[in-house]
Amino acid sequence: MPTTLPIPVQFDVPEGWRFAPPDEVGAPDAAFVAIHLPSDSGFTANITVDGDYRPDSATLPEIADESVARMSETVTSVLVVDRRETGSTDAPGLAQTLAFSVVAGGKKSDLLQSQVYLSVLDVHNPHRRVVVRMMLTSTASQHPDLLDDFRDLVRSVRPGEGPTT
Numbered sequence: 001m002p003t004t005l006p007i008p009v010q011f012d013v014p015e016g017w018r019f020a021p022p023d024e025v026g027a028p029d030a031a032f033v034a035i036h037l038p039s040d041s042g043f044t045a046n047i048t049v050d051g052d053y054r055p056d057s058a059t060l061p062e063i064a065d066e067s068v069a070r071m072s073e074t075v076t077s078v079l080v081v082d083r084r085e086t087g088s089t090d091a092p093g094l095a096q097t098l099a100f101s102v103v104a105g106g107k108k109s110d111l112l113q114s115q116v117y118l119s120v121l122d123v124h125n126p127h128r129r130v131v132v133r134m135m136l137t138s139t140a141s142q143h144p145d146l147l148d149d150f151r152d153l154v155r156s157v158r159p160g161e162g163p164t165t
Contacts, residue, residue: 005031005049005050005130006053006130007051007120007130007159008159009049009132009157010156010157010158010159011153011156011158012152012153012156014149014150014152017034017035017047018034018036018037019032019033019034020034020046021033022048025046027046027048029050030048030049030050031050031051032047032048032049033047036146036149040109040141041109041139042107042109043109043139045136045138045139045142045146046136046138047134047135047149047150047153048134048135048137049132049133049134050132051132051133052130052131053128053129053130054130055129060093060094060119060131061085063117063131064083064115064117068080068098075100075102076101077101078100079099081098081099082095082096083095083096083097084096087118091118091119091120093116093117093118094116095114095115095116095117096115097112097113097114097115098112098113099111100113109139110139110140111137111139112137112138112139112140113135113137114136115133115134115135116133116134116154117131117132118131118132118133118134118157119131120132132157134150134153134154134157136150
C-alpha cells in the first residue's frame with residue numbers, strides 16, 4: 001500500500017508523464033510515482049515522491065548519505081556524481097545525482113537518479129520537521145532529456161493535496 005506524505009504537498013506532473021500505482025511498480029513506500037514511456041533498454045524512467053517526519057538532528061547531507069547507503073544494499077556500486085545544498089535557511093534543500101547500474105529486462109542498464117530533498121518545519125512546532133524526497137530515475141541516455149521535466153516538478157511543489165496534471 002502506498003504511503004502518504006506527512007504534510008499536504010501539491011505539485012504539477014509534467015506533460016508526457018503518467019501516474020503509476022506505487023504498489024504495482026515496485027515502490028510501495030512511495031506516496032507518488034509517475035512513469036515516462038517508452039522504456040529505454042528495458043528500464044522505464046520514473047519520478048517518485050516520498051517523505052517522512054525527521055525529528056532527529058540529521059542534516060540534509062546526512063539524510064542524503066543514508067539514501068546512498070540504502071541504495072548500496074541493492075546495487076553493486078553507487079557513485080555520487082553531484083551534490084549541492086539549495087534553498088535558504090528557512091527552506092533548506094539538497095540536490096544530488098547518483099550513478100549506478102541495474103539489470104532490467106535481462107539487460108544491464110546504466111542509470112542516473114537525481115534526488116531533491118526539501119526540509120519543511122511545522123510552523124506551530126518547529127521541532128517537527130518533515131523531509132520530502134523527490135527522485136528522477138532514468139537511463140543515463142534519457143536523463144538529459146527528462147531532467148527539465150523533473151526540475152519543473154520540483155519548482156512546482158507547494159502546500160496542497162496531491163499532484164495536478
